[in-house]
Amino acid sequence: MDLIDTHCHLNDPAFSAALPEVIARAQAAGVGRFVVPAYDLASLERTAQLAEAYRGIVFPAYGLHPWYIDESFDPEQVRPYLRRADAVAVGEIGLDLSPECPPADLQVRALVSQLDMAAEFNLPVLLHCRKAYDSLYGILKPYQGRLSGVLHSYAGGAEGLARFVALGFYISFSGSVTRSNARKYHRTAAIVPLDRFLLETDAPSIATESMVASAVEPRHVLEVARKIADLRGLPLAEVGRLSTENTLRLFSRIPPA
Template structure:
């Protein structure tokens, strides 16, 4: 057991490769020094499942959201539906949501409409917005900057965008979460951006079961692996592993204020 505790700020515990053995997955994570887990939903039919995981397991929280890939399949999931689902005490975030123009699995206008519904829900509930963006920096920022009632904050998850996008998102009050991608040899630009993220706005995540970090490439990613990403970032940023863990965990609780 490591002498400090990390939080995996974005994992898909309900996906079959992890969901078939959630107690084992969580036990291995805790043995690696990971004590908190935000279970992310991507489809409406997942919401009850991730909430049940949060209800059942200590240190697990849940979100409600529609991934941009799924926007075409959920045209009726509006802000009111999200707001109602977010009333559960273990739900601490809205998303993941956003825009993905790399795969374009859903119509772009439909993605924007879904994203706007999530933004409205986040403002209405006061919960952080979990944002996915790929090859859609300008439109993502434009929607985040649209005026609305209530404060909007959140996190750009699995960050792989440009330095300019990071600067704009930070200026809007968002946090930046880094996944195992930052450890990849071909992610030098991302590593340079990772050095610039303010200490009080940095989060770490796995996005498991995807994107296993070095030295676990090729394996099914688990929340335990966030320790490898944190270790890499600590070295990159010139701080101790304990300091990196302490600051990112404090940041998680500062952002997701409903988290105990």
């Protein structure tokens, strides 16, 4: 199996001490490569260093997550990182209208300026979205044809899926879909076009059926793949093959194996 965890935070301080073991365990499970998105200002440099230490294994994305946006946001903080040859995407960026999050107008401004840079650098985007799928769709629509990307750990429901697929976006499944009572995610996985799904863990943030969030590592992408295989009635190897093919199509800077 040649799986890619398309969204994991190996740049999270929680992983720093055990990182070589975490990567070895993932490789032993057939998960050999990782897309690692930055999220706050300090993580930009950490992510670049990680990509240098694990060249060809860790593929970095650079951007600022909506949770970490304030009045001082300046796209020029991100731009130098997008010029790096190792950048495979702009992210993690997005929109989160949960009540505890920064003001929506600040988030939208930061999102739009990072989408503009993604179009400028011809890079796909890694999108976080909570309670904001209609607004996010409205923001993405004008970029149709000049921007692609993925809705990471998609929670927008099967009904909302087609419009994002029509815009050219991919849908990524995390540990959320593995939970036995997660019917909404199961319905989404049952209808997602087979050329538009990706696999991820978002480690260490999202629990799987078998693991609490803090114990989730990239190796658990195999559990996500198994669940998708189950829900689609496909062999696990076929789900692995399709997800890697989709990943390489979206992230054109990741070399084919």
